[in-house]
Amino acid sequence: MTDADYTRLPARKERLAIQKAEFNLPELPTTTIGSFPQSPAVRKNRAQLRRGEITRAQYDAFNNEETKRWIKFQEDIGLDVLVHGEFERNDMVEYFGEHLDGFRFTENGWVQSYGTRGVKPPIIWGDVSRREPITVKESVFAQSQTDHIMKGMLTGPVTILNWSFPREDISREISTKQIALALQDEVLDLERNGIKIIQIDEAALREKLPLRKQDWFSRYLDWAVPAFRLVASKVQPTTQIHTHMCYSEFGDIIQAIDDLDADVISFEASRADLTLLDVLKEHHFETHVGPGVYDIHSPRIPSEQEIVDVIHRILAKIPASHVWINPDCGLKTREEPETKASLINLVKAAKQVRKELEGHEN
Template identity: 70%
Template sequence: MTQTSIIGFPRLGENRELKFATEKYFRNEINEEELFRIGKEIRRKHFTLVKKAGIDSIPSNDFSFYDQTLDAAFLFNILPKEVEKSDLSSLDKYFALARGYQGEKGDIKALPMKKWFNTNYHYLVPKFEKDTSIQISTSKIFDEFLEAKDLGIDSRPVLVGPFTLLQLSEFEDGLAARDFVADLVKGYQEVFHKLNEIGAEWIQLDEPALVKDVDEAEKKLFVDLYDSLLADKAGLKILIQTYFGDVRDVYQELTTLAVEGIGLDFVEGTKNIELVQTAFPEDKVLYAGVVNGKNIWRNDYSKSLALLESLGLENYVLSTSCSLLHVPFTVEKESFPEKIKRHFSFAKEKLQELVELKEILDGESSAALAENKDLFASERIAVNTALGEKINQLSEDAFTRKPDFSKREALQKDIFNLPLLPTTTIGSFPQTKDVKKTRALFKRKEISQDSYKEFIANRTNDWLAWQEEIGLDVLVHGEFERNDMVEYFGQNLEGYLFSKNGWVQSYGTRGVKPPIIWGDVSRAAPITVEWSAYAQSQTDKIVKGMLTGPVTILNWSFPREDLSLRESTLQIALAIQEEVLDLEANGIRVIQIDEAALREKLPLRRSDWNSEYLDWAIPAFRLVHSKVKPQTQIHTHMCYSEFTDIIPAIENMDADVISFEASRSNLEILDELQKQNFKIQVGPGVYDIHSPRIPSVEEITETIRAILAKVPKEKVWINPDCGLKTRGERETKASLENMTQAVKAIRKEL
């Protein structure tokens, strides 16, 4: 009999119950006991759902109140001393490291936050210090196993593997991963023993770091870790689970380890097929990731069955390519027409796909295969041949802006006459309850368009006046008419579909609702011109036009699988180019084109970068702004990714100003900018907007001094590290007032 499994399940809840409960806890509306009760109820529902669907091997400890890497840090007591010794409760220490804390019990900065491999999920970066004492300090992994057991489920506890944990962590100066191997091994072995004592049979160690380039030193670290770790498994069976790519660098080492199971991704890790076909040990179970855990399209059963047959194995378990954390909960409550809905598969439906594949393999469901074949034989969309031809005819000049940057920079300095260290924000201002309520009323047609526009105009005017009052140099209109930086554009582009409840966790309580690219993408009418032009008409100061770039729109959507990512992105780029030129024609002199997700689909292996991504992603951005006048200043923004290794590619985007997240990464990117003689003007974020913590004037002043020690003052802009839509008005205003005061003080020093 074929067996089925999943790597992990969405944790926000079918209706984002976890998000709302956690935010209530932050607002002191519920206590710790109630938050834990809600978390337990969400887990109970998910355990029951997965079991009822017919999945044979069910994970536990894939739930988290914020982030699984932070959970692992707390499990092993990898905590900053200031947090470990604070008077906060254990839960509040956890949230303090997730989002910062400022109060009577201390002032704690949040841990750095980075993208989880090539997804839009963000993880928190643990830090090993010389005083770090690795020991089991939480019972979460054990408690959740017992919860499943009480429901009649012998679950497989999930834990970030030791190699990946070390690879993703930071280390205090003078320390390295090797310094903690022995103690970390002991910590994992203690977990093994405790799980064995309470009846666990398997444990899943997630090692996605193995799909990146692994050099000889890292390979030795991996082998040494597991040779020591597996010397005492406490009777547990070990599944090493990988995802997001292939394991070509460590396949030999991985398959010779004394483990019982190996999980491989056959969706993104296509080279894994060749590796397994060459050889796979008979004494191990292959957890075959054939159902895509990152996209929402139905699985093509014929292709999956052919793939499995090509492996030539009998001892395998059907699985997802990665955790289902990265897709929405279910299609059931969506209102798409049936002819459209039948093409989609969210997390709950992917469980059904695994079970149907199992039944087909076991000769129990020929009807499911026939129905699936019929689905993939039908024509889904009508192709826009004119758009395809337009893309085919793009010449090199279409991707080149003239004159070059140095000439544009001199011209813009004369025209704008901005002060040293010009100040601005990244675009959005708080989306308060009244903003969301008014938008919802308008959407439901309970208020008129005139009433809605009056509300947006008043809110825009208030924030424009406040920005002028505190002395910001380049203003923004606040984006009160927008819901999400990608969804808003998708709603105004041809070729997109939108779910009602298709939420996916981005980080912590932050959920996004990625639009679906259903067909060819084009622009039918201007999208942002009305409110950008209105805002500019209300002030003599410069107001930035705010757009989302084509790569980010693509990366934060669910892309088509019947069209290359390159062609999809170029379709979007042509649409956004039209918007840029309309903004310019309507008097908008500074236009910010956000590429927050530029790195997201960058292959995890450096050797694949140019051929698979950068050779079309960077030109797609250049296409958007290549036709603007020299005196129009183009900004872009990037956040919460590691950009230090693609500096030349970023410079090749040929923007005039680039702002980026820097506050949670200790301005590390500036060293690389300095080393590579980066010529474009930069705006490193001077404070963290993903935390409610308000930075002081002195703190921001010191940050600006650190920036100026590495970047010429003539090249520096001052701004927060991201948009402010998720923050409250009080903390937003206090932080920006402190920022402008800090800049005034630094200008006097200069």
């Protein structure tokens, strides 16, 4: 490994200009973080496959119909960058662990994630590698159903490591680099198959910071940040790399987050009353950003005007050319009616503010 393995070229500012011309997206482009509601029918389909009651072909056919249904909804309401909904995924770490060599799972080793939600963290027992593509089939199918840009969705290497039980005979740094190289193969396969925007989620980046602040870089961030860069360092300038972060206070590591060298980052922001915006402005944050404009952890449906007001607050701190409009993460935990109603209002709000911006320009 050399410095070149961790360096994406050209520099971000030049890449973003290339991507702007490539995608021709409107001001304040709209998207979601990745998942859509995992309805009882979706969960039943997965359980039936696990129990051997249906074939893999039947399981895939059901998920494909769900994907097509939600793609049509996204197109109908006017979202700019679409997602396939992740109906095949049980958990953002477990799903990838199941498809990578070097991971094992317990049957009932549940750990509380939040509220009443539990997860089964994988156990890393050996060297990690990718034996076959993980997300390519679903992403390519979804892209084939629409002329809109379809995001590829991955969980990042640091989050996979932090939400697993790691090996004790080698360092976390080495395990994370192995995961990163496996994910790099996945990113390049997505790119080769026509996926132009790829989101690499690092929800848990901050979680393993040492207790002593003076150890943050020397014992963690100095290898965690390069591990993320390793995943996406070889893609073309026309491929846009997104990431997403949640569950944490990010202000005190904001420079490290900018150093990830992603093109766009979405933050969970609404529950913190958008206080992160002041930190981004203070540090001259270069990565384009999508602060969550409404909280998905409540069934309450935000009105169009409420979201318009949030967007105005964002634009008071960040240039419109640097802003994406998206909800917070976790739509898989919500019901379908509230999800659809909220996203309809989100798109309407973004379009209203675009018109206001166009009026100011004229």
